[in-house]
Amino acid sequence: MKIPSRRSLALAIVAALVVKVAVLYGLKTAFFANPQTKKMRMPTEQVERHLLAAPAPTLPAKVNDGSRR
Secondary structure (H helix, E strand, C coil): CCCCCHHHHHHHHHHHHHHHHHHHHHHHHHHHCCCCCHHHCCCHHHHHHHHHHCCCCCCCCCCCCCCCC
């Protein structure tokens, strides 16, 4: 088995990073660039009040009866 040189390994890493950045940029542009309508924007204060006033979700107590599923 041939061991790749440092230069080819660095080139492969840089190429992979460039592809990842391009894919992430494309996804951001496709899905998060513009809202569907201008009416979809909400006042920041209203969103903060809603998020901070919501009670934390409670999880049911886990019962350990020794049985396995």
